[in-house]
Amino acid sequence: MALKEEKKILLVEDEPSLIAMYQAAFRSSSYELLVAADAATGLKLAQENNISLILLDVIIPEAEGKVIEFSKRVGFNLLGRLKKDPKTKSIPVITLTNLDSPEDRVKASSLGAVDYLIKANFLPKEVVETATKILNKK
Numbered sequence: 610m611a612l613k614e615e616k617k618i619l620l621v622e623d624e625p626s627l628i629a630m631y632q633a634a635f636r637s638s639s640y641e642l643l644v645a646a647d648a649a650t651g652l653k654l655a656q657e658n659n660i661s662l663i664l665l666d667v668i669i670p671e672a673e674g675k676v677i678e679f680s681k682r683v684g685f686n687l688l689g690r691l692k693k694d695p696k697t698k699s700i701p702v703i704t705l706t707n708l709d710s711p712e713d714r715v716k717a718s719s720l721g722a723v724d725y726l727i728k729a730n731f732l733p734k735e736v737v738e739t740a741t742k743i744l745n746k747k
Contacts (some may be wrong), residue, residue, distance in 0.1 A: 615641045616661040618740060621651035621687065622705070623669045623677070627728070631664070634733030640740070647672050648687040655697045662740050663691065665722075667706040667713065682708075685716055692721040701743050705736065 618635065622628050623646045635642040643658060645651035649672040655663060667684035670677050677683075684706070691697045703724045704717040717725050723743055726736060 615639060616744060617641045617643055617658055619643045619645065619651065619654055619658070619660045619663045620705075621645045621648070621663065621669060621684065622666045623647060624666075630733045631736065634737050638737050638741070640737075646670070647675065648683050649673070651687055652690060652694075652697075655691060655700065656694065660697070660700050662744055663700055663702045664705045664736065664740070665702050667704060667708055667717075682713070682716075685720060688717065688720045688722060703736075703739065703743065 616639070618640045620628065620631055620642055622631065622644065628644055632642055632644070643654050645654050647670045654660070665684050665688060667682050668677060669683050671683050684704070688702055688704070691700065691702060701723045702721065703726060704722045705726050705728055707728050709727050714725050724739060726739065
């Protein structure tokens with residue numbers, strides 16, 4: 610009997626301390642966590658790997674070495690691209706951010722995010738639990 614392949618979750622997050630916290634939380638799960646620190650790398654990893662779910666920060670740089678422009682909300686641009694790409698449009702995306710405005714929530718939902726989590730309100734293990742719930746619905 611073949612072993613069941615580990616599900617891959619892509620974290621698009623540029624803050625090293627948060628990346629380390631999520632890596633620690635996912636280490637004890639049955640998921641493999643891939644990390645992208647910018648939108649360009651996130652799109653590439655999503656297209657080239659068999660990703661089961663994406664955790665997407667909204668305030669991220671467009672590409673490696675680029676300055677973050679808070680007003681641009683690059684994560685929303687990436688979410689839109691992911692949902693238009695035939696290779697990635699069916700991957701559930703959880704927006705993981707500290708932006709808590711109603712407008713941002715509506716935008717994430719309208720672009721296709723399945724959930725909107727405020728980082729400060731969720732422990733990393735709770736993010737793992739939310740990801741598991743969404744993956745179990747698929």
